[in-house]
Amino acid sequence: MSAQLSVTSAPGRKALVMQGMQASIAARVKAGVDLKSPTCIYGLCEAHNVAVRFNDINMEGMYDRTPKPRIHVSVLRPLARRTFTCAHELGHHVFGHGSTIDELREDQASSADRPPNEILADAFAAFVLMPTLGLREAFAKRGLDPNRATALDMYAIACNFGVGQATLVNHLAYGINMINQVQRDRLGRITPKMIRTELLGEVTSMPLTVADQHWNSPTLDIEQDGLLLLPAGVVVDASMLVPERELAAGRLFRAAKCGITRVVMPGTQWATYVRIARRQYVGLARFRHLEETADD
Numbered sequence: 210m211s212a213q214l215s216v217t218s219a220p221g222r223k224a225l226v227m228q229g230m231q232a233s234i235a236a237r238v239k240a241g242v243d244l245k246s247p248t249c250i251y252g253l254c255e256a257h258n259v260a261v262r263f264n265d266i267n268m269e270g271m272y273d274r275t276p277k278p279r280i281h282v283s284v285l286r287p288l289a290r291r292t293f294t295c296a297h298e299l300g301h302h303v304f305g306h307g308s309t310i311d312e313l314r315e316d317q318a319s320s321a322d323r324p325p326n327e328i329l330a331d332a333f334a335a336f337v338l339m340p341t342l343g344l345r346e347a348f349a350k351r352g353l354d355p356n357r358a359t360a361l362d363m364y365a366i367a368c369n370f371g372v373g374q375a376t377l378v379n380h381l382a383y384g385i386n387m388i389n390q391v392q393r394d395r396l397g398r399i400t401p402k403m404i405r406t407e408l409l410g411e412v413t414s415m416p417l418t419v420a421d422q423h424w425n426s427p428t429l430d431i432e433q434d435g436l437l438l439l440p441a442g443v444v445v446d447a448s449m450l451v452p453e454r455e456l457a458a459g460r461l462f463r464a465a466k467c468g469i470t471r472v473v474m475p476g477t478q479w480a481t482y483v484r485i486a487r488r489q490y491v492g493l494a495r496f497r498h499l500e501e502t503a504d505d
């Protein structure tokens with residue numbers, strides 16, 4: 210049966226994941242980012258002098274290795290997916306890989322047959338977006354045992370780090386062994402749509418971002434018309450974040466127009482910049498929150 214061994218054996222895979230993790234630490238240090246906080250991947254790419262462009266391309270993304278390196282990310286994919294793809298392409302950059310095209314993949318696709326460079330880039334992406342120290346802190350301050358956390362708990366933490374629920378759960382299970390297989394399987398059966406339905410009390414196809422009272426990212430990226438669940442007591446600019454209704458878990462808002470708006474909770478440290486981009490905005494990442502001018 211030896212002929213059926215995959216290209217990357219288990220021990221080889223483990224070494225690649227370690228390399229990916231180490232490179233993620235170096236990339237954060239080089240950009241002056243600490244080793245535990247959630248970080249904006251587009252800002253991190255800028256710090257590494259890699260331009261990021263959103264395109265309506267039918268793939269996850271690509272890395273273009275030129276003297277002026279560039280990452281292309283598909284806007285046809287969900288926001289959290291774009292974040293992970295961008296981090297993955299930055300992984301190709303920091304490892305000095307050549308230009309790469311990443312075809313569409315299922316969220317839960319098996320990674321067993323991935324080539325070594327893809328394992329490296331995936332590991333880099335997971336660790337740079339979800340530093341282990343940051344995840345430990347996220348569970349600790351919410352008073353959660355990772356093996357007992359509910360899907361809603363996991364969703365709030367996934368949103369805080371800008372990744373999808375499945376990405377977080379799989380990294381906790383297979384990347385850093387912070388949850389066991391029983392917990393992974395339990396959470397793996399719960400879709401983002403089921404989580405939205407439980408939180409909102411109705412079925413919606415609109416994306417929902419949850420920022421709970423332990424949210425600690427300085428920025429929150431969302432697209433126009435997207436839904437945002439914030440803790441009760443926040444003060445917002447209602448022309449940008451339109452109040453929708455009160456829920457058991459907080460206040461629900463809808464992102465009304467493009468731009469950057471500060472949200473605070475008076476009397477507390479809780480504050481974040483909500484950055485609203487046009488839906489499926491095509492163009493350079495750094496211009497994604499610019500309001501449309503009357504002319505275009």
Ligand SMILES: [Zn+2]
Nearest residue numbers: 309311327330
């Ligand atoms: Zn790749």
